[in-house]
Amino acid sequence: MTKEQKFNVTRWIIFGLVALAIAIPVIIKEHIILPDTSSKVVKSIYDKIESLPENSPIIMSIDFDPSSDEELRPMVVALLRHAFRKNLRVIGMTIWDPAAGGTLADIFTKAGQESGKKEGVDYAIMPFKPGQSAMLLLLSQDIYAAYPKDYKNNDTNKMPVFKDIKSLKDMKLAMCISAGQAVDVWIIYGKEKGKMPLGAGCTAVMATDYYPFLQSGQLVGLMGGLSAAAQYETLIKHKGTATDSMKPQTVVHALIIILIIIGNILYFVNRNKKTA
Amino acid sequence: MTETLTTTQIFEAWLAVGCTLMIYSFLYKDNPIFKLGEYIYVGLTAGWGLCSAWFMVVWPDLVHPLSRAIGNIFGAKLGKPLEPNETLWLVIPLILGILMLTRFSQKIGWLSRYTFAFIVGSVSGMSIPLMVSADLFKQMVPTLQPLWGEGMNAFQTFNAVLILVGVVKVLIYFFFSVEHKGIVKGIARIGIFYMMIAFGAAFGYTVMARESLAIGRITRLVEWAKPKYYYATIILFFVVAILVALLEILKKKPNPSESGE
Numbered sequence: 001m002t003k004e005q006k007f008n009v010t011r012w013i014i015f016g017l018v019a020l021a022i023a024i025p026v027i028i029k030e031h032i033i034l035p036d037t038s039s040k041v042v043k044s045i046y047d048k049i050e051s052l053p054e055n056s057p058i059i060m061s062i063d064f065d066p067s068s069d070e071e072l073r074p075m076v077v078a079l080l081r082h083a084f085r086k087n088l089r090v091i092g093m094t095i096w097d098p099a100a101g102g103t104l105a106d107i108f109t110k111a112g113q114e115s116g117k118k119e120g121v122d123y124a125i126m127p128f129k130p131g132q133s134a135m136l137l138l139l140s141q142d143i144y145a146a147y148p149k150d151y152k153n154n155d156t157n158k159m160p161v162f163k164d165i166k167s168l169k170d171m172k173l174a175m176c177i178s179a180g181q182a183v184d185v186w187i188i189y190g191k192e193k194g195k196m197p198l199g200a201g202c203t204a205v206m207a208t209d210y211y212p213f214l215q216s217g218q219l220v221g222l223m224g225g226l227s228a229a230a231q232y233e234t235l236i237k238h239k240g241t242a243t244d245s246m247k248p249q250t251v252v253h254a255l256i257i258i259l260i261i262i263g264n265i266l267y268f269v270n271r272n273k274k275t276a
Numbered sequence: 277m278t279e280t281l282t283t284t285q286i287f288e289a290w291l292a293v294g295c296t297l298m299i300y301s302f303l304y305k306d307n308p309i310f311k312l313g314e315y316i317y318v319g320l321t322a323g324w325g326l327c328s329a330w331f332m333v334v335w336p337d338l339v340h341p342l343s344r345a346i347g348n349i350f351g352a353k354l355g356k357p358l359e360p361n362e363t364l365w366l367v368i369p370l371i372l373g374i375l376m377l378t379r380f381s382q383k384i385g386w387l388s389r390y391t392f393a394f395i396v397g398s399v400s401g402m403s404i405p406l407m408v409s410a411d412l413f414k415q416m417v418p419t420l421q422p423l424w425g426e427g428m429n430a431f432q433t434f435n436a437v438l439i440l441v442g443v444v445k446v447l448i449y450f451f452f453s454v455e456h457k458g459i460v461k462g463i464a465r466i467g468i469f470y471m472m473i474a475f476g477a478a479f480g481y482t483v484m485a486r487e488s489l490a491i492g493r494i495t496r497l498v499e500w501a502k503p504k505y506y507y508a509t510i511i512l513f514f515v516v517a518i519l520v521a522l523l524e525i526l527k528k529k530p531n532p533s534e535s536g537e
Binding site for chain 2: 101129191205208224245249
C-alpha cells in the first residue's frame with residue numbers, strides 16, 4: 001500500500017467514525033441525557049429580555065443565509081419564543097444578503113404561527129436592503145426612511161407593531177444573529193448611533209472575536225454557536241433542536257479528543273523511530 | 277397519529293437528499309457527481325441572488341420609484357400621489373451604478389473609478405470616527421481598568437493584571453522596530469503564549485461550528501430515511517454510490533485507441 005493510499009484509508013476511517021458518532025446519538029437521542037447548563041454571557045441576554053416590560057419593541061437582525069441555518073436558526077427560534085412569551089414587539093430585518101431575507105421571513109413566520117402572534121401587530125418582517133453601514137445609520141435617524149414598506153409591501157408607518165418607534169434609539173434591545181461581519185457593523189454603526197443595548201449571536205467560529213466587546217459593555221451578551229442556543233433553550237424551558245444536537249456534538253467532541261491523543265502518540269512514536 | 281406529507285414535501289426531501297449526497301461524495305474523492313452537485317449549487321445561488329437583488333432592491337428602490345417620478349413629469353396617471361422616495365434624485369445612484377458596469381470594457385473602464393471614489397470617500401467619512409470610537413477608545417477602557425480599588429476582589433485584580441500583561445506583551449511581539457533579543461525576546465515569547473491560547477480557543481470553536489453543520493445535515497438525512505419519505509436517504513445513498521463507482525470504473529478502463537488495439 002502506497003503512502004497516499006494509506007492516507008486515504010485513514011481519512012475514510014475518520015470520516016466513517018465521525019458519521020457514526022453523529023448518526024448513532026441522533027437515532028438514540030431520547031436515551032442520552034445531558035446536564036442543563038447556561039453560561040453567564042448567554043444568561044445576560046435572557047435576563048435582558050426578561051427585564052423588558054410587556055409590549056417593548058426589540059429589533060432582530062437575521063444576518064445569515066441557509067448555509068449557516070443549522071447552527072443559527074435554533075438560536076433565533078429560542079430568542080423569538082422568549083420574546084413572544086414576554087409579549088414583546090419584534091421587528092425582523094437583515095443587512096446581510098438577499099438570501100438572508102428568505103431565511104428571516106421563514107423563521108419569523110413559523111415562530112409567529114407557533115406562538116399565535118399576528119404579523120404587523122406583534123412582529124414585522126422587513127425586506128433586505130443593501131449598504132449595511134449606511135442602512136444602520138439611516139435606521140438610527142428614521143426607521144420609516146429605511147423601511148417605508150415591509151417585505152409584503154405594506155406601509156410600515158400604519159402597522160401597530162411600529163407604534164411610538166421613530167428610530168433605533170427607541171428600541172429596548174437589538175440582537176444581531178450573524179454568520180459574517182454583521183456584528184461588527186452593528187457594534188460600530190448601530191450601537192454607536194442608536195445607543196440601544198446590543199446583544200449578539202454568531203457562529204462558533206466567530207465567537208472568540210466578540211468576547212472583548214462584552215468586557216467593554218458594547219455587547220450585553222453573546223451567543224456563540226449551537227451550544228449557546230442549547231443553553232438558551234434550557235433557560236426558556238423549551239428544549240428544541242439545539243438541545244438535541246448537543247448530544248451528537250458531545251460524542252463527536254470526545255471522539256475528536258481521542259483522535260488528537262492518538263495522532264500525538266503516533267507522531268512521537270514515529271519521531272523516536274526516526275531518531276533511533 | 278402519523279403525519280401525512282404532501283407530494284411537494286416528499287419531492288423537496290428527495291431533492292435535498294440527492295444534492296446533499298452528491299456533495300458528500302467528495303469525501304470519497306473528487307468525482308463527476310460531486311462536480312454536478314457543485315455546479316447546480318453555484319448556478320442556483322447565482323440565479324437566486326440575481327433575482328432577489330432585482331425584486332428586493334433594484335425594482336422597489338430604483339426602477340419603480342424613478343419611473344413614477346419621471347412619469348409624473350410627463351403627466352402620466354400615477355394612481356396615487358408620489359411618495360418621498362419617488363424622486364428624480366435617484367438618477368444619481370442610477371448613473372453611478374451604470375458607471376460601475378463599465379469595468380467590463382477596457383476602453384471606458386476608467387469611468388467606474390468615479391463610482392469607486394464616491395464609495396471610498398463616503399464610507400471613509402462615515403466609518404472612521406465611529407470605528408475609532410467603537411474599536412479603539414471603547415476597547416481601551418477594559419484594558420486600562422484599575423488593578424485594585426474599592427469593591428474589587430482578588431479575582432478581579434487577577435483578571436485585570438492578566439489582561440494588561442497580555443495586551444502589553446502581544447503589542448511588544450508585533451513591535452518590529454526593535455530586534456527581538458534579550459528581555460524583548462522573553463516578553464515577546466509570553467505574547468506568543470497568549471496568542472496560542474487565543475488561537476486554540478478559536479480552533480476549538482471552529483471544530484464545534486463545523487460539527488454543528490454536519491450534525492444538522494445528518495439529523496435531516498436520518499429523518500428523510502424514514503418510510504414517510506419513502507426511504508429517500510437509503511435509496512439515494514445507493515444510487516449515488518453506484519453512480520460514483522460506475523464512473524470510477526469507466527475512468528479506469530483503458531481507451532482502446534490509446535492502448536493501440
